[in-house]
Amino acid sequence: NFSSQSHEIMKARKYVVVNHFVNEAKPTDLKLVEEELPPLQDGEYLAEAEYFSVDPYMRPYVRRYPLGITMLGTQIAKIVESKNPAFPVNKRIVGNMGWRTHTIVNPKFKDLVFQEHPYLLPDIGDLPSSLCLGILGMPGNTAYFGLLELCKPKSGETIVVSGAAGAIGSHVGQIAKNLGLNVIGICGSDEKCNWLIEEMGFDFAINYKTMPVASNLRKAAPQGVDCYFDNVGGDISSAVMYQMKPFGRVAVCGSISSYDADSSSLPKCTILQPILSKHELRVEGFLVTRWMNRWNEGIMQNLQWLREGKLRYRETETKGFENMFEAFIGMLRGENIGKAIVQA
Ligand code: NDP
Numbered sequence: 001n002f003s004s005q006s007h008e009i010m011k012a013r014k015y016v017v018v019n020h021f022v023n024e025a026k027p028t029d030l031k032l033v034e035e036e037l038p039p040l041q042d043g044e045y046l047a048e049a050e051y052f053s054v055d056p057y058m059r060p061y062v063r064r065y066p067l068g069i070t071m072l073g074t075q076i077a078k079i080v081e082s083k084n085p086a087f088p089v090n091k092r093i094v095g096n097m098g099w100r101t102h103t104i105v106n107p108k109f110k111d112l113v114f115q116e117h118p119y120l121l122p123d124i125g126d127l128p129s130s131l132c133l134g135i136l137g138m139p140g141n142t143a144y145f146g147l148l149e150l151c152k153p154k155s156g157e158t159i160v161v162s163g164a165a166g167a168i169g170s171h172v173g174q175i176a177k178n179l180g181l182n183v184i185g186i187c188g189s190d191e192k193c194n195w196l197i198e199e200m201g202f203d204f205a206i207n208y209k210t211m212p213v214a215s216n217l218r219k220a221a222p223q224g225v226d227c228y229f230d231n232v233g234g235d236i237s238s239a240v241m242y243q244m245k246p247f248g249r250v251a252v253c254g255s256i257s258s259y260d261a262d263s264s265s266l267p268k269c270t271i272l273q274p275i276l277s278k279h280e281l282r283v284e285g286f287l288v289t290r291w292m293n294r295w296n297e298g299i300m301q302n303l304q305w306l307r308e309g310k311l312r313y314r315e316t317e318t319k320g321f322e323n324m325f326e327a328f329i330g331m332l333r334g335e336n337i338g339k340a341i342v343q344a
Contacts, residue, residue, distance in 0.1 A: 163231030314338030
């Protein structure tokens, strides 16, 4: 128990990036190492990881940083020792400290990805703290702001969501359903399609691995599509955009279908300009950090919807820090339903 034995030498385990990912990430691109942590200085606190998030952005972002960094990633951690009254022992934080079991956080710490200091877990009562990596965290805010601010959905309209059975997609579809839209999801298995319809309230689901997207979409939305929340890019997205109504709105959240490609191997995709001008579509990309000044609003709204039974969630949980890579690659390959997390 470190909190009562702070004089003991503390060891942290962490994954260091030793090769930038090329095509599909390999376990040997990361190295698990042990590090001795020094005693705390004034203002510092020691955080022990409880849950880790594995997210798609980790795949393309890593190459922006030099080799030798700790693998990027957000975690929920419990403060086990503190010399900072604003971050007392036993409180939990959400922060992008990376794939490491223990972290000494000093007051000036800002993470590499978001350039933010960790924040204290919001008061979510007896809900699991891991939700702050998903529906009550960054992915939840991505769904909330991306959908409402960019798609501007209206009751009676039709929305298509790609990556529909993942953390963000399943959340977007539920908000849209609550607003009275006709919701069509695109995802990669029959199990996911069934889950979207039976549990998440989607109206129609297309398994892009076994069903042609264009003809099935025409069946599901014969009048055309008003909004598209795009998590995947590539040909799936081209097929959707060609079926959009005049003045349709597209929120480009991510393009996971291209994350394993480098610039020389990017897949060719259908030219989009004709439909953009013909139907006067509005296509806008975004980063959720655009709404950093409204972060708490998103979390509190999603929390309220969760408590009212208007939002449901699912987590695909992997156990054990030693299984981080398997969880990461599994998520990229589509093995997750809902949010992919790792319990430390
Ligand atoms: P998910 O939980 O959706 O997990 C990723 C899913 O992507 C997999 O489960 C898999 O499901 C699907 N996928 C993988 N490869 C492909 C492919 N080639 N074509 C189609 N689908 C594929 O992840 P998140 O909800 O966390 O993220 C969803 C998207 O949002 C990502 O693109 C991510 O980069 C983006 N994002 C953007 C943010 C922003 O600020 N703009 C913030 C956070 C995330 P399947 O079985 O259906 O293939």
